[in-house]
């Protein structure tokens with residue numbers, strides 16, 4: 057076969073068409089580069105990771121079709137990503153509509169599946185359903201290597217989406233598959249350094265959702281410290297639920313798995329109750345996480361509540377027309393994964409992560425109604441354990457309602473009842489204001505003196521902190537350490553939390569850089585995660601970064617460093633510093649108000665880290681391990697993952 061051009065137009069007629077197509081394609085790529093946000097949501101680090109998701113999704117589709125069982129993702133030096141699969145290989149022949157190869161179509165035409173369908177190529181759900189051409193357009197360069205026929209190894213290179221040459225043969229190979237290598241364009245992305253842990257969480261999730269698929273992630277950026285993780289789950293979503301309940305005590309031994317299908321749609325659900333008080337439901341449509349929920353979640357919740365209430369009545373746990381179990385009651389301690397596949401997913405909502413297809417609601421509802429009722433009938437021991445859990449949740453709810461009413465009445469009498477320890481700011485516009493939650497009275501005192509009272513509020517914490525993981529909402533109200541936070545933020549708590557009412561748009565946790573400080577940060581994050589999740593989702597939660605070292609050389613202004621490495625760099629830069637010029641802070645309390653302001657609170661100098669809840673499953677695991685009642689695994693975890701624990705604090 058000729059090395060050159062597979063797509064040379066043959067007749068004048070075709071040539072004309074080809075020209076017009078080519079212009080359209082270039083315009084398409086240009087549009088993507090002009091408004092990348094429209095296609096991938098954001099050009100932040102999240103957008104950067106979306107690119108990998110998008111390319112991996114294409115390979116996962118090949119696995120779902122049954123032709124691929126291993127996907128390798130490598131992070132190469134220079135922040136380059138390589139995704140290799142052992143599928144059939146993207147078809148390399150001439151595409152009937154364009155005259156170019158199908159490979160070129162897939163990588164240059166927006167929504168290749170929709171418009172240029174045919175040839176068996178279907179566009180994947182994708183994170184935003186955008187496909188490989190968008191990744192290509194937003195990459196400095198992309199190289200695609202394909203072996204489709206088990207003989208010829210073909211390659212095409214693109215720069216900023218534009219082909220450098222047509223698909224050409226570069227060698228021979230005796231197995232099929234597709235390898236895509238790309239370097240995200242620094243002209244487009246604000247951040248181009250990949251986070252190993254983020255990709256790891258993403259790929260683990262993808263492996264859970266495709267039973268029997270192996271996905272291997274390898275970080276080759278530092279040849280001296282190659283990191284690798286490999287994921288393979290025979291049990292699919294059932295394994296996922298087991299994973300969510302790692303280190304929790306299940307209420308029943310086995311995960312309950314249900315599946316069903318109708319027309320072109322299918323649904324798989326796995327559930328298992330644990331003895332905590334929290335619900336953890338993860339839903340997916342075409343392997344894309346639907347954080348905002350949607351029709352599949354609604355169908356599941358409605359059916360679950362109905363099935364459990366019917367079963368409770370049948371077993372005389374509750375009487376007819378007696379107090380029914382609410383949705384919250386039947387979901388207390390529930391870990392569930394809902395995965396639906398459908399032909400034309402409609403993604404709605406603020407972040408386009410809410411599934412809008414109403415036909416899915418009825419499919420999920422009737423499947424759960426049928427399968428879960430049958431399961432409970434056949435497994436009365438499990439059924440009884442679940443009912444006991446739900447009935448005790450209902451009792452606690454009643455107690456919580458009474459407790460809430462009591463606090464509401466109190467605040468109604470005294471409308472300006474802010475916590476006594478709170479030093480509020482003058483500005484009342486939440487967009488301008490921040491609140492520092494400070495560990496320890498002495499640090500709290502320094503913060504109060506050092507702050508800019510116009511827009512900075514200080515809330516010192518004291519007393520014994522409640523272990524949030526084990527707590528129910530009713531106990532939160534009685535806790536003297538968390539109650540002031542709830543009151544100061546002024547937006548309620550739990551299911552009543554309303555992020556629109558929050559009094560500060562920056563909630564900054566400020567604690568020491570030591571183990572105790574780390575514990576406090578973790579507790580507060582757990583509390584926000586469990587009871588004020590929208591606060592984290594809105595990006596309002598931050599971690600302050602107080603310095604660990606002060607470096608003073610002669611009469612020069614003092615310098616500050618967050619860690620030992622930075623300290624040594626400063627010492628070097630200053631050409632050496634006498635030993636007594638280096639002070640290591642043991643705690644925030646050691647800094648005077650001016651120092652605290654200068655290093656940690658002044659927006660002009662400080663570093664604060666925004667808390668992202670990118671992966672609720674990972675956070676849930678870490679929180680549980682760190683704070684759950686299983687001491688053994690917890691210690692083990694901390695010892696093994698000391699590094700990750702500090703990451704979590706970020």
Ligand code: 0RA
Nearest residue numbers: 114115118143144145146176177234
């Ligand atoms: C459609 C048809 C065929 C392969 C693929 C798509 C395919 C696409 C991607 C994207 C990444 N990896 C992939 N692997 C395969 C083959 C059709 C046939 O040979 O009959």
